[in-house]
Amino acid sequence: MENETKNIINELEGSDYKYGFVTDIETDVIPKGLSEDVIRLISAKKQEPEWMLERRLKAYRHWLTLKHPNWAHLDIPEIDFQDVIYYAAPKQKPKLNSMDEVDPELKRTFDKLGIPLEEQMALAGVAVDAVMDSVSVKTTFRETLREKGIIFCSMSEAIREYPELIQKYLGSVVPYTDNFYAALNAAVFSDGSFCYIPKGVRCPMELSTYFRINAEGTGQFERTLIVADEGSYVSYLEGCTAPQRDENQLHAAVVEIVVERDADVKYSTVQNWYPGDKQGRGGVYNFVTKRGLCREGGHLSWTQVETGSAITWKYPSCVLLGDNSSGEFYSVALTNNYQQADTGTKMIHIGRNTRSRIVSKGISAGRSQNAYRGLVRVAKGAEGARNYSQCDSLLIGDKCGAHTFPVIESHNPTAVLEHEATTSKISEEQLFYCNQRGLSTEDAVGLIVGGYAREVIQQLPMEFAVEAQKLLSLSLEGSVG
Amino acid sequence: MRRISFDTQPIGAAVVGTGRWTLSEATPSRVTIEAGAEVELIIENQPAKLQLTLERDARLRVVHVITEAGVHSSLGVNLRENAECRVAQVITAATESGVEVSLAGSGASFELGGVFLLSGDQRCGVRVDVRHDVSDCRSRTLYKGVASGSARGEFSGIVYVAPDAQRTDSEQLSRNITMADAHIATRPQLEIYADDVRCSHGATVGQLDDQAVLYMRQRGLSLEMAKRLQIEGFVSDVVLHAPIAECCETLVEILHEKLQSL
Amino acid sequence: MLKVENLHASVGDKEILRGINLEVKAGEVHAIMGPNGSGKSTLASVLAGNEKFTVTAGSVEYMGEDLMTLSIEERSRKGLFLGFQYPVEIPGVTMANFMKLAVNEHRKAKGLAPLTAAEYLRLMREKSAIVELDSKLTARSVNEGFSGGEKKKNEIFQMAMLDPKLAILDETDSGLDIDALRIVATGVTRLKREDNATVVITHYQRLLDYIVPDYVHVLYKGRIIYTGDKSLALKLEKEGYDWLINDYKEE
Numbered sequence: 001m002e003n004e005t006k007n008i009i010n011e012l013e014g015s016d017y018k019y020g021f022v023t024d025i026e027t028d029v030i031p032k033g034l035s036e037d038v039i040r041l042i043s044a045k046k047q048e049p050e051w052m053l054e055r056r057l058k059a060y061r062h063w064l065t066l067k068h069p070n071w072a073h074l075d076i077p078e079i080d081f082q083d084v085i086y087y088a089a090p091k092q093k094p095k096l097n098s099m100d101e102v103d104p105e106l107k108r109t110f111d112k113l114g115i116p117l118e119e120q121m122a123l124a125g126v127a128v129d130a131v132m133d134s135v136s137v138k139t140t141f142r143e144t145l146r147e148k149g150i151i152f153c154s155m156s157e158a159i160r161e162y163p164e165l166i167q168k169y170l171g172s173v174v175p176y177t178d179n180f181y182a183a184l185n186a187a188v189f190s191d192g193s194f195c196y197i198p199k200g201v202r203c204p205m206e207l208s209t210y211f212r213i214n215a216e217g218t219g220q221f222e223r224t225l226i227v228a229d230e231g232s233y234v235s236y237l238e239g240c241t242a243p244q245r246d247e248n249q250l251h252a253a254v255v256e257i258v259v260e261r262d263a264d265v266k267y268s269t270v271q272n273w274y275p276g277d278k279q280g281r282g283g284v285y286n287f288v289t290k291r292g293l294c295r296e297g298g299h300l301s302w303t304q305v306e307t308g309s310a311i312t313w314k315y316p317s318c319v320l321l322g323d324n325s326s327g328e329f330y331s332v333a334l335t336n337n338y339q340q341a342d343t344g345t346k347m348i349h350i351g352r353n354t355r356s357r358i359v360s361k362g363i364s365a366g367r368s369q370n371a372y373r374g375l376v377r378v379a380k381g382a383e384g385a386r387n388y389s390q391c392d393s394l395l396i397g398d399k400c401g402a403h404t405f406p407v408i409e410s411h412n413p414t415a416v417l418e419h420e421a422t423t424s425k426i427s428e429e430q431l432f433y434c435n436q437r438g439l440s441t442e443d444a445v446g447l448i449v450g451g452y453a454r455e456v457i458q459q460l461p462m463e464f465a466v467e468a469q470k471l472l473s474l475s476l477e478g479s480v481g
Numbered sequence: 482m483r484r485i486s487f488d489t490q491p492i493g494a495a496v497v498g499t500g501r502w503t504l505s506e507a508t509p510s511r512v513t514i515e516a517g518a519e520v521e522l523i524i525e526n527q528p529a530k531l532q533l534t535l536e537r538d539a540r541l542r543v544v545h546v547i548t549e550a551g552v553h554s555s556l557g558v559n560l561r562e563n564a565e566c567r568v569a570q571v572i573t574a575a576t577e578s579g580v581e582v583s584l585a586g587s588g589a590s591f592e593l594g595g596v597f598l599l600s601g602d603q604r605c606g607v608r609v610d611v612r613h614d615v616s617d618c619r620s621r622t623l624y625k626g627v628a629s630g631s632a633r634g635e636f637s638g639i640v641y642v643a644p645d646a647q648r649t650d651s652e653q654l655s656r657n658i659t660m661a662d663a664h665i666a667t668r669p670q671l672e673i674y675a676d677d678v679r680c681s682h683g684a685t686v687g688q689l690d691d692q693a694v695l696y697m698r699q700r701g702l703s704l705e706m707a708k709r710l711q712i713e714g715f716v717s718d719v720v721l722h723a724p725i726a727e728c729c730e731t732l733v734e735i736l737h738e739k740l741q742s743l
Numbered sequence: 744m745l746k747v748e749n750l751h752a753s754v755g756d757k758e759i760l761r762g763i764n765l766e767v768k769a770g771e772v773h774a775i776m777g778p779n780g781s782g783k784s785t786l787a788s789v790l791a792g793n794e795k796f797t798v799t800a801g802s803v804e805y806m807g808e809d810l811m812t813l814s815i816e817e818r819s820r821k822g823l824f825l826g827f828q829y830p831v832e833i834p835g836v837t838m839a840n841f842m843k844l845a846v847n848e849h850r851k852a853k854g855l856a857p858l859t860a861a862e863y864l865r866l867m868r869e870k871s872a873i874v875e876l877d878s879k880l881t882a883r884s885v886n887e888g889f890s891g892g893e894k895k896k897n898e899i900f901q902m903a904m905l906d907p908k909l910a911i912l913d914e915t916d917s918g919l920d921i922d923a924l925r926i927v928a929t930g931v932t933r934l935k936r937e938d939n940a941t942v943v944i945t946h947y948q949r950l951l952d953y954i955v956p957d958y959v960h961v962l963y964k965g966r967i968i969y970t971g972d973k974s975l976a977l978k979l980e981k982e983g984y985d986w987l988i989n990d991y992k993e994e
Contacts, residue, residue, distance in 0.1 A: 378686075380662075393671075393673065395673070395675075395676035395678075396676070397676060398644065398647070398675055398676045398677070399644070400674075400676070401672070401673060401674040402671075402673045403670070403671060403672045403673060404670060404671040404682070405668070405670045405671075406668065406669065406670075406684065407666065407667075407668045408666065408667045408668070408684050408686055409664070409665070409666040409667075410657075410659055410664065410665055410666075410686040411664045412659070413659040413660045413661060413662075413663065415659075415686060415687070416685075416686070416687035417684075417685060417686040417687060418683070418684075418685045418687065419669075419683060419684040419685070420681070420682075420683045421669075421671060421681060421682050421683070422680070422681040423671065423673050423678060423679075423680040423681070424679075425676040425677060425678075690831070690833075692831040693831050693832075693833045695793060695815065695831075696827065696830070696831050696833070697833070697841070697845075698814075698815040698816045698819065699791050699792075699815055699816075699818075699819050699824075699825050699827075700819055700841070700842075700845040700901065700905065701816050701819040701820045701845045701848040701849050701852070701905070702816060702844055702845060702848055703816050703848070704814075704816070706844065706848075710833075710836055710841070710844065711833065711836065713836065714833055714836035714884065
């Protein structure tokens with residue numbers, strides 16, 4: 001507590017009152033509501049340069065002119081944007097002294113997911129002194145990156161330390177004018193990750209947001225920017241399989257990826273936001289805009305395993321701008337109880353000889369609704385474009401729904417586009433067969449679902465893949481029988 | 482202009498029995514087909530806004546042809562137990578066509594084979610929506626589109642399966658070829674609320690099969706001919722399986738003529 | 744009839760044919776053998792005019808003309824026939840219709856009038872009998888749903904219908920059972936005359952039991968490294984290709 005007070009005092013002394021208003025920077029919590037003043041405050045607290053504040057204000061003014069989008073298949077309660085807190089200082093989570101103090105339900109989940117003890121402790125907020133190994137691991141990690149010239153830091157830090165890169169690339173893939181949430185995010189984003197891989201460098205390890213976060217809560221308006229310069233490679237992981245509870249109900253993040261010529265980026269997400277209780281109350285609303293831009297010969301691969309959120313609304317997209325660029329999208333979206341997912345992808349073919357591949361596996365159980373919404377668009381000049389999409393739905397139980405809404409548009413006669421979708425269920429015969437061989441129904445379902453989702457799970461980095469597999473089984477508990 | 486000429490009676494009453502029919506100004510907007518009746522319906526270049534109800538065991542075969550621009554249609558078909566409806570749709574002119582099917586009785590079955598061929602700057606929009614409201618019904622939709630010049634074709638279709646519509650068997654296929662500056666958009670959609678179902682859909686937009694063209698050229702056909710033959714083959718199978726056999730030849734002629742202009 | 748001199752051909756920037764020399768005279772049967780990947784199918788494709796391949800050097804003279812200046816269909820109409828290794832399916836196009844068009848194109852190139860429907864029907868019946876091809880298949884779409892054997896028979900049927908001067912048969916025997924093999928081979932032999940020639944590309948000796956070759960060439964890494972007579976084929980069957988390859992020194 002001592003330390004914290006000291007920090008605040010330092011900030012206070014060094015802070016800038018140039019905007020002519022007096023605010024109590026000491027407090028952690030800003031009054032609810034959104035206005036230009038709040039934005040100025042956010043920018044001031046983060047000690048951002050002038051140009052960054054200008055960008056925020058421009059986005060905010062544009063946002064005021066927009067209306068909330070209305071997607072047919074989601075049941076979204078009215079969100080009152082004045083009822084949201086837009087800035088909260090990085091909280092120190094209450095420190096626990098040992099694993100015994102951790103919520104047993106949470107512990108059971110960790111065990112089932114096979115998360116190693118040290119990680120469990122870090123995630124649960126057990127005091128740092130007990131987790132020595134984590135610290136040393138992080139240090140070596142930072143060394144390796146520094147040697148290669150790879151930048152991986154928080155967005156706030158990047159704005160201060162690498163302004164040229166940020167000015168060049170931020171908003172170049174998802175401009176604030178893009179959609180309602182993009183504008184909101186551009187105005188109020190709290191923090192996020194920035195990653196830059198220099199020309200020709202192959203990032204030697206998976207970059208994970210876990211390493212960046214130092215036990216602070218993830219903000220609700222995150223902004224991530226990944227730039228892979230010519231000929232580079234990076235595999236980036238977002239999220240983790242451990243269930244994440246958050247008081248912030250609304251998450252409106254923006255992820256931009258710039259894939260320069262001949263670069264290769266793999267972006268994997270395993271998200272298990274709190275889905276709400278069995279009655280569907282209190283879960284997280286996850287609205288994310290994720291988009292990558294590929295230059296000549298660039299390649300971007302999105303892989304996602306979504307099992308959380310009360311409502312998921314995300315369409316990782318690829319804009320295949322450069323000739324010979326390619327994009328891939330692999331997704332497993334599982335919904336149970338009262339969850340709703342509306343997810344999919346957009347592949348926009350603009351350059352020549354571009355390729356895209358979409359594999360989407362939806363799994364619906366309980367009373368959930370799972371929709372795939374995709375767009376494959378081939379522009380006039382996109383000679384030789386190729387796309388293949390496979391969207392399958394697996395229904396568990398007869399009270400849920402699975403929907404597929406693809407849109408395929410071609411303006412070029414040399415394009416070859418193919419889309420297939422099938423719907424199926426876990427049959428009685430399959431379950432009987434497994435039972436007869438000694439497997440419990442629960443295990444059988446896990447096995448069958450794992451096989452069904454295999455093509456997607458294979459795309460994940462190995463440790464994630466194993467955890468994701470278990471996560472699927474876990475999320476289906478109680479869905480059959 | 483009528484190409485298909487058989488003896489047809491214009492439908493004048495609200496209830497129709499076995500026979501070969503066509504539409505006229507006197508046709509009511511809601512028509513019921515008697516239980517067990519075998520009805521053939523030929524609609525050629527007539528604007529149609531019609532809701533048809535098939536009583537149990539009724540059989541309806543429709544050939545729907547649009548070769549003149551600006552003739553729009555909106556057909557609704559409601560099927561009771563074990564009723565069966567088969568439709569062949571051929572479009573070679575600018576039009577907006579909608580077909581809405583409701584499978585409302587167990588054992589009902591619906592099949593639609595359609596093709597649109599567009600050239601110049603023709604625009605056409607086709608909708609085929611199928612609702613499986615009860616269990617044990619079957620639907621098949623196959624739509625083929627070929628667009629050349631700077632034409633624009635759009636296909637959209639929702640297959641909806643209600644929560645209790647178990648043992649639904651549904652397939653929807655939209656296959657398209659574009660040439661020159663033409664543009665095709667296809668939106669096949671599935672909305673499924675029951676789990677013991679067999680539902681699939683597919684959509685392709687693609688060019689001609691290179692290998693097949695090579696094969697034909699090696700046998701002496703010119704590149705032009707090989708392409709044309711392939712497209713002919715592509716669209717032909719829809720009309721070769723038309724539900725009213727006597728119409729096949731005329732339909733094939735209509736397609737061939739249109740293909741010359743592509 | 745066919746004179747291939749120093750033919751080099753590539754696909755993309757990969758060179759596959761690296762200097763082929765081959766001469767085929769009317770009335771002859773040549774067999775081309777060689778291990779997988781040696782370029783046998785490529786040679787067939789290049790001679791047929793497949794635009795996927797680029798000829799980078801050398802020349803091919805066919806019936807006194809420069810073959811390379813002719814398009815695929817022009818070569819066909821001048822009597823060059825390729826029996827494909829993997830005959831493709833053409834849904835919606837019936838065999839009968841397809842062949843009628845092809846036959847009439849060939850006739851047109853020779854200045855002949857197209858066949859009447861009756862004449863064509865008679866021709867089809869006559870020729871399908873040669874390969875024991877079920878006439879029902881002619882009403883089906885080209886190769887659609889045909890078994891491997893039926894597809895190969897179908898190639899020979901087409902060969903019979905078009906009566907080529909030079910037939911290049913690419914692995915016509917692969918995937919055939921003993922009966923189908925006999926039928927295919929008999930068909931080819933029946934079509935053999937003094938004024939036409941056949942190049943059989945094959946992997947196995949057994950076809951050559953029926954179609955007796957005048958010359959057997961071994962193609963290896965894009966070059967013909969050895970030429971012999973029919974006894975060479977027998978030797979290759981017994982001893983494989985190693986002895987030959989070891990003898991051959993790459994320049």
